[in-house]
Amino acid sequence: MALTTFPGYTPAAGKGIRFDHLTALLAGLNATGAWTQVTYAGGNFTGNGSMTWTVDSGDQLRFAYRRFEKTIAVLFALGTTTVGGTPSTDLRITIPLGLTSADRSQGWLYYIDNGTHGAGLATTVASGTQILLAKSGFGNWAASTNLTSVYGYIEIETTN
Amino acid sequence: MAADYLILSTTRSTPADLASALTQWRAQIAADVGYVQLDAKTFNLKKEGSWTDTQKATAQTVLDTAPTASPQLDAQHTLDDLPIWAKALALVIMDELNILRGQHALAPRTQAQLITAMKNKAATL
Numbered sequence: 001m002a003l004t005t006f007p008g009y010t011p012a013a014g015k016g017i018r019f020d021h022l023t024a025l026l027a028g029l030n031a032t033g034a035w036t037q038v039t040y041a042g043g044n045f046t047g048n049g050s051m052t053w054t055v056d057s058g059d060q061l062r063f064a065y066r067r068f069e070k071t072i073a074v075l076f077a078l079g080t081t082t083v084g085g086t087p088s089t090d091l092r093i094t095i096p097l098g099l100t101s102a103d104r105s106q107g108w109l110y111y112i113d114n115g116t117h118g119a120g121l122a123t124t125v126a127s128g129t130q131i132l133l134a135k136s137g138f139g140n141w142a143a144s145t146n147l148t149s150v151y152g153y154i155e156i157e158t159t160n
Numbered sequence: 161m162a163a164d165y166l167i168l169s170t171t172r173s174t175p176a177d178l179a180s181a182l183t184q185w186r187a188q189i190a191a192d193v194g195y196v197q198l199d200a201k202t203f204n205l206k207k208e209g210s211w212t213d214t215q216k217a218t219a220q221t222v223l224d225t226a227p228t229a230s231p232q233l234d235a236q237h238t239l240d241d242l243p244i245w246a247k248a249l250a251l252v253i254m255d256e257l258n259i260l261r262g263q264h265a266l267a268p269r270t271q272a273q274l275i276t277a278m279k280n281k282a283a284t285l
Binding site for chain 1: 162163194196207
């Protein structure tokens with residue numbers, strides 16, 4: 001279907017919108033809807049306190065974002081990861097692009113905690129640079145070897 | 161040594177009891193085998209070091225022949241990791257029973273015996 005107009009814009013008589021110009025405009029606004037995969041880096045994944053979270057490159061089934069103005073949407077699917085050290089409450093994912101959360105955000109989380117399935121919460125806090133993954137009831141994550149998986153989605157208002 | 165992954169698909173018509181499968185994968189292949197289920201019939205297995213052909217075949221066989229998931233098996237697995245309140249309930253009853261057993265010159269039941277008995281009972285329900 002030819003793209004000839006959009007709400008609020010009336011082309012001159014006999015003229016239409018050049019699709020390549022519109023596409024370039026939307027790309028400049030980060031409004032194409034395209035998702036960007038985050039390049040793997042082990043440092044993007046940590047535990048709070050003395051808990052360790054090891055996510056190998058092959059564990060990163062999906063870690064991607066979509067940004068528009070001061071909102072970033074992040075989805076993640078991380079499988080067969082390892083939790084060690086002193087068990088604690090948060091597995092943490094660095095917000096892509098080095099962005100900072102402007103306020104609290106909440107998203108959904110489904111997890112497999114050392115083999116036990118559950119639903120939890122993905123959150124950010126004001127001025128935070130990480131997504132915090134908490135189990136149902138905010139209990140400690142269990143130590144595991146290649147048996148912790150997390151899947152989730154969150155939209156975050158960012159400071160810039 | 162780097163982590164290595166193995167994608168497995170199964171043609172079995174019933175869902176596998178994955179706790180049983182994991183026990184067998186770890187016993188027969190490596191103690192650090194982990195898995196994530198990608199869909200109803202596809203699994204991504206992980207361990208340190210490359211998968212040998214023998215290990216791949218073993219992993220497939222374990223998945224294909226694992227017992228079918230059931231409420232009875234779920235209950236038995238849960239008994240290996242009871243919450244504290246459930247342990248307290250069971251152990252209080254056992255302690256009381258052991259007092260009575262002692263009055264009849266019978267040896268006390270142990271916690272291991274209790275868990276085994278509960279698993280056996282779960283299998284019959």
